[in-house]
Amino acid sequence: MTVFSFVFKRFFKGVANIAFISIIPLAAIFLPLGEWHPLPGGFQYYGIIQLFLAARLSGIILEDRSNKTLLRIGAAPISHFQYLFQNTLAYSLIMLMINLLFVLGGVLVHGEVLINPGILLVLYTFFGMLAISFSLAWFSLFDNKEAAFSVLTGLAMLMAMLGGMMWPIQAMPLLLQRTALLLPTYWLAEAILRLAGGATISQLIMPIAMMLLFSIGFIFLGSRKRLF
Amino acid sequence: MTIVHMKDIVKRYGNQLVLDYVDLDMVEGEILGLLGPNGAGKTTLIHALIGLIKIDAGDIQVFGTSHKGNSLDIKRQLGLVTQDISIYEDLTARENLEFFGGIYGLKGQVLKERVAETLSFVGLSEYANKLPAKFSGGMLRRLNIACALVHRPKLLIMDEPTVGIDPQSRNHILETVRELNRQGTTILYTTHYMEEVQSIASRVVIMDQGHVIAEGTIRELVERIQHEEKISLEVAEVSGELISRLKKLNGIKQVIQKGNELQIISQVGAGNLDRVLAIAREAGGVRSINAEKPTLEDVFLTLTGKRLRDGEAE
Ligand SMILES: Nc1ncnc2c1ncn2[C@@H]1O[C@H](COP(=O)(O)OP(=O)(O)OP(=O)(O)O)[C@@H](O)[C@H]1O
Ligand SMILES: [Mg+2]
Numbered sequence: 001m002t003v004f005s006f007v008f009k010r011f012f013k014g015v016a017n018i019a020f021i022s023i024i025p026l027a028a029i030f031l032p033l034g035e036w037h038p039l040p041g042g043f044q045y046y047g048i049i050q051l052f053l054a055a056r057l058s059g060i061i062l063e064d065r066s067n068k069t070l071l072r073i074g075a076a077p078i079s080h081f082q083y084l085f086q087n088t089l090a091y092s093l094i095m096l097m098i099n100l101l102f103v104l105g106g107v108l109v110h111g112e113v114l115i116n117p118g119i120l121l122v123l124y125t126f127f128g129m130l131a132i133s134f135s136l137a138w139f140s141l142f143d144n145k146e147a148a149f150s151v152l153t154g155l156a157m158l159m160a161m162l163g164g165m166m167w168p169i170q171a172m173p174l175l176l177q178r179t180a181l182l183l184p185t186y187w188l189a190e191a192i193l194r195l196a197g198g199a200t201i202s203q204l205i206m207p208i209a210m211m212l213l214f215s216i217g218f219i220f221l222g223s224r225k226r227l228f
Numbered sequence: 229m230t231i232v233h234m235k236d237i238v239k240r241y242g243n244q245l246v247l248d249y250v251d252l253d254m255v256e257g258e259i260l261g262l263l264g265p266n267g268a269g270k271t272t273l274i275h276a277l278i279g280l281i282k283i284d285a286g287d288i289q290v291f292g293t294s295h296k297g298n299s300l301d302i303k304r305q306l307g308l309v310t311q312d313i314s315i316y317e318d319l320t321a322r323e324n325l326e327f328f329g330g331i332y333g334l335k336g337q338v339l340k341e342r343v344a345e346t347l348s349f350v351g352l353s354e355y356a357n358k359l360p361a362k363f364s365g366g367m368l369r370r371l372n373i374a375c376a377l378v379h380r381p382k383l384l385i386m387d388e389p390t391v392g393i394d395p396q397s398r399n400h401i402l403e404t405v406r407e408l409n410r411q412g413t414t415i416l417y418t419t420h421y422m423e424e425v426q427s428i429a430s431r432v433v434i435m436d437q438g439h440v441i442a443e444g445t446i447r448e449l450v451e452r453i454q455h456e457e458k459i460s461l462e463v464a465e466v467s468g469e470l471i472s473r474l475k476k477l478n479g480i481k482q483v484i485q486k487g488n489e490l491q492i493i494s495q496v497g498a499g500n501l502d503r504v505l506a507i508a509r510e511a512g513g514v515r516s517i518n519a520e521k522p523t524l525e526d527v528f529l530t531l532t533g534k535r536l537r538d539g540e541a542e
Contacts, residue, residue, distance in 0.1 A: 002330030006319075013318050068314035072375065075278050075308040076331040077300040 007090035038196035051156035054131035057091040095128040136222035237286035248438040261429030307381030329378035366397025
């Protein structure tokens with residue numbers, strides 16, 4: 001599990017990474033309730049943070065490609081699948097840990113206002129997986145790290161806006177509302193709204209299934225390109 | 229024992245034929261020099277050997293098995309020193325070795341010991357805990373080599389391991405290669421530099437434009453062009469008469485003037501050395517004379533009609 005353990009070593013050596021994971025989620029916890037959303041602001045927007053965090057995490061694979069160490073890894077007795085699997089597992093664990101701290105922080109700060117934090121954590125976990133597989137798929141399209149990264153940042157914002165994370169989806173023209181269904185972000189936003197509206201588990205199955213489907217699709221896309 | 233057998237390897241990139249029915253065999257214990265100019269297809273051939281790229285045709289056997297189904301077993305016993313330096317800049321020298329040793333399955337105390345041994349072997353022990361950003365070009369190259377040695381490969385493939393470094397570091401690396409070979413490692417050594425191959429390789433394969441154009445021991449290759457010798461002559465004064473008298477000698481092919489120096493290409497066995505010396509004495513005195521044996525460089529020149537590389541620099 002060398003690849004797995006070195007993900008942690010490399011990720012937590014990055015000063016920018018440490019700054020990102022300690023400042024941004026912490027600041028988000030303290031955002032107050034907004035006008036239209038039943039949850040405190042940070043919990044409404046957390047999907048965006050997850051997209052950015054996933055991009056930082058998967059940047060590790062992109063770096064392997066740009067510093068050519070992937071060539072060495074390709075020459076080593078480790079399969080393509082093992083390499084991807086160990087990377088993804090490590091990213092997921094880091095993501096999960098931060099999700100957990102974020103929700104715990106939310107409970108401490110907002111108390112009862114944060115409806116059903118346990119299930120909220122489950123939703124964030126599914127979306128975290130989705131965000132990671134999305135980044136991997138995205139990065140498999142690019143050879144240049146900087147370009148891939150900056151375009152992804154813009155794309156994440158756009159998906160968040162059109163997916164109903166920033167404002168109610170009903171505020172948009174009908175055509176955009178329809179296309180929003182094709183965005184993975186929509187399904188997180190939708191699930192959170194349903195949850196906050198007192199939905200039962202069975203009412204959450206559809207959005208969770210959609211997130212899972214998106215994840216599988218992206219994982220497929222991301223691993224199709226042979227990295228070595 | 230044959231440990232690498234590559235037969236009729238064909239590789240295309242688009243319309244470009246990069247490997248054109250190439251054969252390569254290696255026996256256990258040798259240092260094989262793979263020589264060729266830029267774009268000859270050396271790296272592509274190496275990557276095919278390792279199983280990093282798909283070939284369009286041909287047969288590859290490494291350690292007696294093919295890549296189909298046994299790729300990981302083959303890779304376990306291979307080491308690759310990449311042409312471009314490929315290490316983690318944000319990890320220390322030791323951590324880099326721990327990573328690359330780790331992906332070959334080493335762990336715990338064994339890994340630790342191997343890493344320490346390897347660092348000392350390439351002379352980087354003092355820098356074990358330093359980041360590569362602070363390293364000189366030669367140190368980076370040595371780290372790049374070390375990353376391929378931690379797991380003690382049976383066959384070490386070195387793709388231009390000395391590009392762009394100072395002569396001292398280069399000698400250090402060549403000595404390292406010799407020592408590895410003495411310890412029993414078979415080595416495929418790719419380079420542009422004739423002198424390197426001449427000093428370490430037991431056998432040479434010369435490639436150009438996707439073809440193997442010559443193969444053999446250095447002596448065998450040199451003997452193929454033994455019909456020429458180069459006489460370098462430094463005289464007190466060069467006159468037109470001297471040059472024309474030299475040119476008239478039987479078996480003299482070419483006389484090139486560089487200041488007070490004359491380079492004379494002559495047929496071997498024509499006995500021209502004595503005659504050249506006599507003529508030069510008459511013309512006003514000889515400062516020095518030197519008859520050179522042909523080198524690999526000359527072999528390459530004769531085979532392809534072009535120089536392998538201009539000067540030393542990249
Ligand atoms: N992935 C690739 N896609 C397209 N063309 C390639 C690719 N890799 C190599 N080539 C082409 O194949 C030819 C041989 O390249 P290769 O790298 O094998 O040469 P080389 O002998 O290693 O040269 P050098 O001494 O410069 O390293 C070159 O013309 C190169 O442009
Ligand atoms: Mg090359």
